[in-house]
Every structure is written in structure tokens, then in C-alpha cells.
Amino acid sequence: MVPSLEIPDYGASLTSTIYIRGLGSRMENPSLSLYIDNIPVLDKNAYDFSWFGIHSGTLIRGPQGSLYGRNSMGGVLLLNTQKPMGGGTAAMVETGYPGMLQLGAMGTAGEEHAISGSVRLSRGYFTNAYSGKPLDPYTGGVLRWRWDRSISAFTSVSNSLHLNASREGGFAYGRYQDGEIQPVNYNDEGSYSRISLLDGFKVSHTGNHIRLNSLTSVQLLGDRMRMDQDYTPESIFTLEQRQRSAGITQEFIITPERSFGHWRPQSGFFCFGKLNRMDAPVLFKEDGIRSLILDNANRNIPEEYGYLDISEKSFPVNSRFLLGSWNAALFHESVWVLGRWVLTAGIRFDYEGGYMHYNSDALIHYRFVPIMTEAKEFKTSYTGHRLQHFFEVLPKISALYSIPVSSGSLRVYGNVSKGFRSGGFNTQIFSDILQGLMMNGMMEDLGVYLDNPREGVSAGNTQYKPEEAWNYEIGLRFSAGGRLTGQVDAYYIDCLHQQLTVFPPGKTTGRMMTNAGRSRSIGAEAELDYRHSGFHSHLSYSYCDARFREYIDGNADYSGNRIPYVPLHSYYFEVDDRFPALGLTWTVSGELRGSGPIYWNEDNSRSSGATIDLGATLGVSWGNCRLYLRGENLLGRQHPAFYFKSIGNEFFAVSKPRRLTLGITYII
Amino acid sequence: MRQILHIPAAALLILAALSCSTDDINELDKKEEKGYIGTVSVEYNGETYDNPNIKVSYTPSVDGRTANLKIFKIKFVPQMPVRVNVTIPGIQVWQEESITRFYVDDINPLSLGGEFPKYRVTDMNGSISGNEINFSLNFGEYPTRYSGACVL
Numbered sequence: 008m009v010p011s012l013e014i015p016d017y018g019a020s021l022t023s024t025i026y027i028r029g030l031g032s033r034m035e036n037p038s039l040s041l042y043i044d045n046i047p048v049l050d051k052n053a054y055d056f057s058w059f060g061i062h063s064g065t066l067i068r069g070p071q072g073s074l075y076g077r078n079s080m081g082g083v084l085l086l087n088t089q090k091p092m093g094g095g096t097a098a099m100v101e102t103g104y105p106g107m108l109q110l111g112a113m114g115t116a117g118e119e120h121a122i123s124g125s126v127r128l129s130r131g132y133f134t135n136a137y138s139g140k141p142l143d144p145y146t147g148g149v150l151r152w153r154w155d156r157s158i159s160a161f162t163s164v165s166n167s168l169h170l171n172a173s174r175e176g177g178f179a180y181g182r183y184q185d186g187e188i189q190p191v192n193y194n195d196e197g198s199y200s201r202i203s204l205l206d207g208f209k210v211s212h213t214g215n216h217i218r219l220n221s222l223t224s225v226q227l228l229g230d231r232m233r234m235d236q237d238y239t240p241e242s243i244f245t246l247e248q249r250q251r252s253a254g255i256t257q258e259f260i261i262t263p264e265r266s267f268g269h270w271r272p273q274s275g276f277f278c279f280g281k282l283n284r285m286d287a288p289v290l291f292k293e294d295g296i297r298s299l300i301l302d303n304a305n306r307n308i309p310e311e312y313g314y315l316d317i318s319e320k321s322f323p324v325n326s327r328f329l330l331g332s333w334n335a336a337l338f339h340e341s342v343w344v345l346g347r348w349v350l351t352a353g354i355r356f357d358y359e360g361g362y363m364h365y366n367s368d369a370l371i372h373y374r375f376v377p378i379m380t381e382a383k384e385f386k387t388s389y390t391g392h393r394l395q396h397f398f399e400v401l402p403k404i405s406a407l408y409s410i411p412v413s414s415g416s417l418r419v420y421g422n423v424s425k426g427f428r429s430g431g432f433n434t435q436i437f438s439d440i441l442q443g444l445m446m447n448g449m450m451e452d453l454g455v456y457l458d459n460p461r462e463g464v465s466a467g468n469t470q471y472k473p474e475e476a477w478n479y480e481i482g483l484r485f486s487a488g489g490r491l492t493g494q495v496d497a498y499y500i501d502c503l504h505q506q507l508t509v510f511p512p513g514k515t516t517g518r519m520m521t522n523a524g525r526s527r528s529i530g531a532e533a534e535l536d537y538r539h540s541g542f543h544s545h546l547s548y549s550y551c552d553a554r555f556r557e558y559i560d561g562n563a564d565y566s567g568n569r570i571p572y573v574p575l576h577s578y579y580f581e582v583d584d585r586f587p588a589l590g591l592t593w594t595v596s597g598e599l600r601g602s603g604p605i606y607w608n609e610d611n612s613r614s615s616g617a618t619i620d621l622g623a624t625l626g627v628s629w630g631n632c633r634l635y636l637r638g639e640n641l642l643g644r645q646h647p648a649f650y651f652k653s654i655g656n657e658f659f660a661v662s663k664p665r666r667l668t669l670g671i672t673y674i675i
Numbered sequence: 676m677r678q679i680l681h682i683p684a685a686a687l688l689i690l691a692a693l694s695c696s697t698d699d700i701n702e703l704d705k706k707e708e709k710g711y712i713g714t715v716s717v718e719y720n721g722e723t724y725d726n727p728n729i730k731v732s733y734t735p736s737v738d739g740r741t742a743n744l745k746i747f748k749i750k751f752v753p754q755m756p757v758r759v760n761v762t763i764p765g766i767q768v769w770q771e772e773s774i775t776r777f778y779v780d781d782i783n784p785l786s787l788g789g790e791f792p793k794y795r796v797t798d799m800n801g802s803i804s805g806n807e808i809n810f811s812l813n814f815g816e817y818p819t820r821y822s823g824a825c826v827l
Contacts, residue, residue, distance in 0.1 A: 307756045312787060378789035453787055454760030456748050 008579050009066050010532035010549035012039075012082075013602070015572065015648045016662065025054075027068060027081035028500055029528035029553025029573045030476060036429045038081035040071075044088055044153070044167040046207035046224045047075070049254045049281055053203040053228050055171050059099065059111030060123030060151050062089045068532070069478040069498065070426025072401030073353030076277060076336050080426035080476045080502075088167060089113055091121040091155050099125075101670035106130030109670075121153040132663045133179035136192040137240050147173025162212045169205040174198065180238045180649075183657040188647070195235035195245045203228045216264045226254040226281075236289070238658055242321075243295035246438075247288055254281035271342040276335075283330040288323040289438040296321070299654070304446055307457050315453070318372040318382045324445075325369065326437045331362040332429075340403070347411075351422075353403040359473075363432040364392040365466055367441045373449055385452055387445040393432065393466055397473050401425045415487035421480065428474040428506070436469050472522045476502045482532075493535040500528040507558065523560075526570055528553040541585035548578045558609065565609040572649070574602035576617065583624075594626040594635075607650035613657070618646040620662075631675055637668045708734040711808045713823020719752050726750055731808065731823055735768060742768050742777060744801075744810075751794065751817055761786045763796050763812075775803040777810070784814075 013026040025031050030038040041048040048054060064086045071079040089095075096114040101107070106129060113123030131143035148171075155165040178197035181188045207224040229251045237243035260275040291300065296317055305314045340353035367389045372382035405422030443464060450457065482496025505524030530551035537544045553570040569575075583596030603617035621642050626635035640663060649660040711733070715726040726749055735742040744766055748758040762785040768777045779799040783790040794814040801810025806825040813819065 309756065311793065312791075375788045378787045378791060380789065383788065455787065456758040458756060458758070 008545070008547060008581075009068075010534060010547045010577065011068060011530060011551055012066065013572070013574060013577065015660075024572070025081070026573055028478075028498065028530055029526070029551050029570055030081035030428075030500065030502060031572070036078050036431060038078065038428055040075055040077070040079040040083050042075075042083065042085045043169055043205060044086075044165075044207055045209070045222055046167065046205060046226075047256055047258075047279075048205065049226050049256065049279060050203075050228050050252060050283075052201065052230055052250070053171070053205065053226065055149065055203075059125035059149070060089045060113045060121070061086055062094075063087045069422070069480055070401075070424045070476050070500075071403075072357075072399070072424065072426035073338060073355045073403040074340055076338070076355060076357050076401070077334060077359065077427065077429045080428045080474065088151055088153055088169075089115075089121045089123060091115045091117070091119050091153060094121045096675040097672060099670060099672045101668050103666055103668035105132065105664075105666070107666075107668065119154055119156050121155075122151065124148065124150045131176060132666075133191055136190040137194050141176065142179050142191055142197070143176040145173065145175040147171070147175065161214050162210065164211075165209045167205075167207045167209075170203070172202045174200040178234060178238070180651075180658040180660050182239065183650075183659050188659045188661060191238075192240055193235045193238045194240050194242065196233045197235055199230065199232045201228070201230040203230075213264055218262050218264050220258075220260045220262075222256075222258045222260075224254075224256045226252075226256070228252045237295070237654055237656070239656065241294040242292035243298065243654065244292060245290045247290070249286045250283060252281060252283035254279060266344075269343050269345055271344070272339065273341075274337075274339040276337055278333070278335040280333045281331070283328075283332075285328040285330060285434060286326070287328070287434065287437075288325045290321055290323050292321045300442070300446060304450065308455065313376050313378055315449070316374050316376050318374065322369060322371050324367065324438050324441050326365065326367040326434065326441070328366075328434050328437075329362075329364040330432065330434075332359065332431070333361075334359040347409040349407040349409075351403065351405040351407075355399075355401040357399040357401060357427075358396070359399075359429060360394070360396045361429075361431055362392065362394050363434075363466070363469075364390075365434075365437060366390040367437050369441055369445055371445070371449075373453075375453055383452075385445075385449055387441060387448050389437075389441055389444055389466075391466055393470060395430065395470055395472075397430055399427050399473060399475070401427065412485075415485060415489075415491075417483065417485045419481070419483045421482075422478070423480075424478050426476050426478070428476075430470070430472040430474075430506075433469045433471065436464065437466075440464050440466070440469075468521075471506045472504055474502065474504050474506045474522065476500050490539045491535070491537050493533070495531070495533045497531045498528070500530075502526045502528070505555075505558070507560065523558065524555060525557040526553060526555045528570075528573075543581075543583050545581045546579070548576070550576055555609070560609070563610060565611075568609060568611045569606045571606050571608055574605045576604075577602035590629075592628040594624070594628070596624045596626075598622045605647075607647070607659075608652075613650055615647045618644070618662075620644070631673055633672045633674070635670050635672075637670070639663075639666045639668075641665060708732050709803075710826050711823035712826050713808070713821055715746065715749055716820045717751055717814070718818045724750075724753050729821070729823070730826075731821060733803065733808065739770075740768055741765050744777075746821070751814055751819075759786050761791070761794070761814075763799065766799065773804065777801050777803075779812075 011028045025037055025039045027039050037051045041054050066082060066084050068082045071083045075083050094115040099111040101109040109127045111125035115121045126148040127145060129145040131141040133142040135142040150170040152168045157163045176198050179191050181191045204227040207222055210221045212219050232248045234246045236246050256279040258275060258277045260273060262273040301315055336355055336357040338355035343350045368387060370386045372384050374382040403424040405420060407418055407420040410417040478498060478500050480496055480498040482494060484494040486492040503525055504522035505526055507521055507524045528551055530549060532549045535546045551573055553573045555565050555568050555570060558565040579600045581598040583594060585592060585594045599621055601617055601619040603615060605615050607613040620640050622639045623641060624635055624637040626633055643665040645661040645664055647659045648662045651658055711731045712728060715729045717724045729749055730747040732745045733742055743762055743764050745762045747760050749761060750758050764785060766777045766779040768775060779796060781797050783792050784794055784796050797813045799812035809822050811820045
């Protein structure tokens with residue numbers, strides 16, 4: 008529904024990515040920051056958008072660095088939960104095809120407590136051809152509790168608790184062969200389990216003409232992911248990644264109780280600390296040992312000498328990490344209301360640090376056949392730590408002018424703002440590092456030296472600095488006749504120091520992280536909303552031409568190519584009508600959404616054309632109850648949703664099939 | 676009679692630890708590995724293939740009667756895609772005044788974790804004189820010579 012927002016539905020909750028105005032990536036730090044009841048969700052792995060009890064949501068597009076700091080390079084999504092005061096009571100039951108059951112309830116207790124919860128069970132939408140079993144079943148639930156209390160006429164406190172637990176399959180990736188996307192077919196487990204807790208405590212005090220807001224949060228996350236990394240029926244390698252993280256945030260915001268004439272300032276301080284313990288062993292299995300290690304090693308050894316063999320049928324490459332990150336920021340924003348003008352200026356000084364302790368090792372037994380009569384134990388280990396610091400200055404200026412019109416409103420605006428996505432460490436590369444150390448070490452232990460040894464990549468090559476974006480935007484917002492509202496805008500985004508994985512120059516192995524890219528997005532967005540009596544219609548459209556300006560990955564130059572996963576056009580059209588009949592209230596709605604074309608890789612050799620999805624809902628209400636039947640993807644078309652390559656194979660994830668949902672809600 | 680350098684005692688001690696000279700052979704020197712850098716020349720198809728900057732280590736036994744000779748990162752022929760370490764074990768050693776001489780008739784060298792019969796060593800003769808080592812041998816069908824100087 009939101010122009011320029013693309014959240015491909017693939018993989019599992021951990022792997023989902025967010026693209027907005029062409030900004031986004033599959034790396035750890037997102038381009039869109041999420042706030043739940045003003046609490047910044049530190050970990051992208053804890054992002055959760057679908058739960059019962061959301062009262063309102065606001066998406067602010069474009070870099071919001073001055074007020075929101077890190078990871079708001081593409082925008083900010085603000086979700087607010089149902090408040091105790093004025094909150095209602097509701098219950099919901101949904102069942103669907105294929106195989107889904109969802110229950111939800113929310114309510115208030117007095118004027119201080121609001122509670123909601125939901126549970127969802129799904130048998131999944133895809134089948135693993137290897138096992139014949141559902142690939143992506145889902146079991147999960149969310150529990151939310153909000154507590155508000157006025158301590159005095161000047162002080163109020165509130166607490167917002169959000170608990171999420173889920174277990175799901177996923178990674179419905181089919182191999183692309185002979186021009187077709189094959190059914191999903193792999194032999195090892197793919198799953199993701201997560202439990203996360205987010206608790207925010209807010210104190211608001213007014214005194215001496217100042218309003219002080221303090222928001223403290225504690226965020227805990229534990230998850231486990233299992234992945235068949237080759238996604239084929241062969242036993243090549245698997246990953247099991249476990250994380251336990253704990254974070255604390257603190258924010259103070261000071262605003263005057265009343266505006267100083269035309270001037271409304273706000274200032275603040277933000278800081279956080281987070282610790283993440285990660286254990287991510289990669290298990291090399293029989294086919295992987297042969298194809299990824301031994302074949303590579305023996306390719307360079309003359310056959311008449313013999314060949315290298317490893318005794319183990321499988322062995323783990325263990326990687327353990329302790330990751331720390333911390334941040335402190337001072338920010339200020341001033342708004343001047345001067346007649347028809349609203350002028351805004353903001354600045355944020357943001358410091359962030361990161362620490363990584365790594366400990367990787369692998370133990371194998373190798374034998375050079377036929378010369379060695381017994382296998383020899385060989386251990387590889389790699390341990391150390393890295394530290395890095397960043398400092399960002401994030402300005403923002405904007406101007407909005409209200410044009411007098413006879414009825415309705417018309418406002419034009421322009422703004423310039425900067426945002427950034429945090430730097431960090433790419434822990435996924437460590438398996439690659441240790442594999443290289445093991446191969447080179449084993450050869451050296453054997454007394455064999457290649458003319459062109461595999462390029463060594465070190466922990467320093469896993470570091471990446473923040474990515475920055477400047478957004479230049481103009482637009483207008485209007486309303487007419489109390490029925491029609493809309494907005495149109497155009498923007499140019501210059502993205503600097505883009506975080507990329509590249510190969511060492513001239514090599515095809517040993518990926519490393521770098522800030523080597525620069526890209527730009529040119530786009531336009533439009534939204535129209537019309538309401539009259541029981542009729543409502545909404546149209547949104549976006550155009551986004553996102554391209555690399557500079558991107559050389561060590562082997563090829565992709566400058567000028569379109570950025571993957573960003574559709575050139577996207578649109579959403581919804582029509583719904585409510586009318587009485589037979590003593591009941593009926594609602595009929597239809598929606599059409601589409602996007603494309605879209606490129607899937609940096610060299611733009613893979614692309615998909617425009618796609619269309621059709622949905623509809625028929626509902627009937629009586630008293631406090633509403634019964635509805637909702638259909639999604641009614642045309643039954645499954646189009647590519649995601650693409651990647653792994654060990655030379657290409658894979659696609661496709662969108663979900665046709666779904667039907669029957670639900671009933673009861674609202675007091 | 677041996678020549679003794681008239682230098683301060685401390686310097687003597689340092690020189691004794693570092694020197695590759697055979698003037699002051701003693702029990703300590705017999706146990707120490709010595710390293711040399713030089714050129715391996717392999718005769719291949721009527722031409723000579725040179726491997727420059729090849730390290731050779733000479734490790735005598737405690738009684739000084741035998742030694743192991745290890746050649747590092749050698750290519751026997753230009754088209755060989757890898758370099759290998761080769762150890763010639765148990766070569767016979769004897770002294771002729773200030774010159775250390777060694778030889779081995781026929782032995783399988785050690786490489787790639789075990790005996791490497793493809794490059795069986797025959798007719799190996801060599802000497803260490805001062806800081807220099809020279810030897811010749813056959814690696815399988817390839818006549819090979821080495822000439823190197825001691826490294827500190």
C-alpha cells in the first residue's frame with residue numbers, strides 16, 4: 008500500500024529484507040528503522056509487523072537521521088499499540104486455505120492496562136519435493152501488555168511490553184534450471200525459531216515550562232536458524248546459527264511546555280548498548296567435502312603424485328562471536344511556524360562503536376594417498392578481535408508552504424536530509440576465511456605450495472563502515488471537499504560508501520566487505536484517497552530508478568546497472584464499499600497490486616517483468632460481529648520474489664499461492 | 676692450525692652463536708640446523724631449469740655421521756603446478772679437514788607425508804665449505820644441482 012516500500016516475502020523472519028526508495032540490503036543493518044511505542048527496535052531479527060493490537064502506524068519515507076539516527080536511512084516505521092484509555096475490546100478468529108488458524112484478542116483493564124495477544128498456526132504454502140512434507144509451517148504468538156498511569160498532574164509513566172515467540176520453516180528456494188524455477192528440493196532442515204522481548208518504560212514530566220520525556224528499554228532476543236546452505240538434494244553444507252542478544256536503550260527528549268511564539272524546539276540525547284553472543288557452525292558434509300575442499304585442492308596436484316583425502320564424512324567449521332555495539336547521540340530540531348510557512352531545521356551528532364571477538368576452528372584428519380599410510384590430524388584455528396568507531400553528523404532542513412485554496416488544503420514542501428545505516432562486521436564471511444586457512448594450511452602442512460594460492464582474507468576484511476544517504480525531495484499534499492486527499496512527491500537520493508561484498512581484485516574466492524559502492528535513486532510517488540459515505544478508494548504509485556553509480560566487485564564493473572530487488576514501478580489500487588442490505592451491513596472490497604520490472608542481480612542478467620496480484624474481501628456485520636471472506640492472489644499466479652546464487656547455482660523464491668481466509672471479529 | 680680471530684669475548688660469543696663457519700665445530704653446531712639460500716638447477720629435456728631462491732636446511736645427527744637435507748618449495752619441471760618440500764633422510768656425512776662431505780647412493784626422499792619413490796634419489800654427492808653448500812643428485816630421471824650460501 009505504501010509507495011516505494013518493498014518487503015519481499017521470502018525465506019523466514021530472519022532473512023526478510025526491507026527496501027525503500029531503492030535503499031536496502033540483505034546485510035545485518037536495515038534501511039528502515041522500526042519503533043514500537045517510541046521504542047527503537049535495535050535488532051532487525053526482532054522486526055515484527057503483524058500482530059493484534061496495533062492502534063496506528065506511520066511510515067515516514069526518506070532519511071530521518073536527525074531525529075531517529077541509525078538505520079533510518081530509508082525511513083522510519085512508527086507503530087503504536089492500543090492505549091488503555093479509550094481502548095476497546097476485540098476478539099478475532101481466522102481460518103484459511105491452505106491450512107491456517109489465527110486467534111487474537113485485545114482488551115483493557117480499567118484505565119491503566121491494555122493487553123493483546125495473538126496466535127497463528129499455518130501448515131505452510133510450499134512443499135519440499137525431497138521429503139514430500141510442508142516446507143514452511145509456522146507456529147507463533149505475540150503477547151503485548153501496556154500500562155499507563157498518571158502519577159500526578161505533572162508526571163505520567165507508562166510501560167509497554169512486547170513478547171514474541173515463533174517457530175517456522177522457510178527458505179522456499181527453488182533452483183533455476185533450463186529457464187524454469189524448479190520445485191523446492193533439498194535434503195537438510197530449514198527452520199527459524201525466535202523468542203524476543205521488548206520492554207519500554209516511559210516517564211513524562213512537565214515542570215518549569217519544560218516537558219521531559221525519558222524512555223528506557225530492555226531488548227532481549229534469542230534465536231536459532233538452521234539452513235541447508237546449498238539448497239540441493241546433495242549433502243554439501245549446512246548452517247546452524249544461534250544468537251542471544253541483550254540491549255538497553257535510553258532516550259531523553261526535552262520540549263517546551265508551550266511554543267516560544269513561532270518557535271517549537273526539541274532536543275534530546277540517545278544512547279544504547281548491545282551485546283550479542285553468536286554461535287554459527289557450518290557443517291561440511293560428504294558431498295561438500297569433496298566438491299568444495301578436496302576437488303579444489305587436488306585440482307592443482309598432479310595425478311601421478313596421488314591425491315588428498317579427508318577421513319571425516321562430515322566436520323564442522325565452528326565460529327563463535329561476541330559482538331558489542333554502542334551508540335551515543337545528541338540531537339536537536341527546531342520548527343518555525345511563520346504564517347503559511349513551516350520551516351524545520353535539525354541536526355544530530357551520532358557516535359557509534361562496534362566490537363567483535365571471533366573464535367573459529369576446524370579439526371580434520373587428512374591423508375595424502377597413496378604416500379601417507381595413516382591419516383594425520385590437522386587443526387585450524389583463527390581467533391582475535393576487532394574494534395571500530397564511527398561518527399556521523401546528520402542535518403535536515405525542510406520548508407512547507409500552505410497555499411490558500413477555496414476549499415480543502417494545498418501544501419507544497421521541499422526538504423534535504425541525511426541518514427545512515429550503521430557499520431559493523433559481516434560474520435558470514437568467517438566460514439570462508441577458515442575454509443581458506445584450512446586449505447592453505449593443510450597444503451602447507453603437507454609441504455605443497457600452489458603457484459596461485461587462494462587469496463587470504465582476514466577478519467579486517469569483514470568490517471564495513473556506515474553507509475550514508477542524502478535525500479533531496481519536493482512534493483505537495485492536498486485535500487479537497489472533505490473527501491479527497493493526496494500527495495505527490497519527487498526525490499533524488501545519493502547513497503555513499505555503499506556496503507558491498509566484493510572479491511579481492513582478480514580473484515573469484517575469498518569475499519570481503521567494503522564500502523566501495525555509490526548509488527543513486529531517482530523517483531516519484533503519488534497517493535490518492537477518496538471517501539464518500541460508505542465508499543472508499545485508494546491509489547498509490549511509485550517510480551524508482553535506482554542504479555549503481557560506482558560498483559566494482561573485484562571482477563566486474565556494475566556501474567550504471569540497476570540495483571537488484573528494487574522494482575521500477577509499483578502500484579496499489581483498492582476499492583471498498585459498505586452498504587446496508589437485508590438488515591445487515593455489507594462490505595465489498597477489491598485490491599490490485601503490482602510491481603516491476605525488477606532486476607535480480609548486479610550484472611542485470613536476471614530480471615522479471617511486471618506482476619499483478621488480485622485480492623478481494625466480502626464481509627457482513629451485525630451488532631458487534633463481523634464475518635468476512637478474504638481472498639489473496641486470486642489469479643493464482645506465483646511470481647519471483649527473491650533471487651540469489653549459491654556455489655554456482657541460481658535460486659528463486661516465488662510468492663505465495665492463492666489463499667482464502669474466513670474470519671470473524673467481535674468488537675466492543 | 677686453526678685461525679682464531681682476536682676479538683672481544685662478548686663478540687666471540689655472539690659470533691659463535693651466529694656463524695656458519697666450520698672453524699669452530701663443536702657439539703652444539705652438530706645439533707643445529709643450518710639454512711641456505713641458493714639455486715636448484717634441474718636438467719629437463721636437454722635444458723636446464725633453474726629454481727632461484729630455494730631454501731635448503733641441513734640438519735646433522737648428534738654424532739655427526741648422518742644428516743637430513745630438506746629442500747623447500749622446489750619444482751622439478753617448469754610445468755609442475757605446485758612446489759613441494761622434499762627431505763632426503765639419513766645421508767652419510769664425513770669431515771675432510773674443514774670441509775663437510777656427504778653422500779647417499781640410493782634412497783626414497785620424503786615428501787607429501789611419506790616416501791616419494793617417483794623422485795628416488797640416486798648418486799647424491801655434496802659438500803659444505805665455509806658458508807657454502809653444493810650438491811648434485813638425481814631426482815628420479817632428473818639430474819639436479821644445488822649451490823647455496825648460508826643465511827643467518
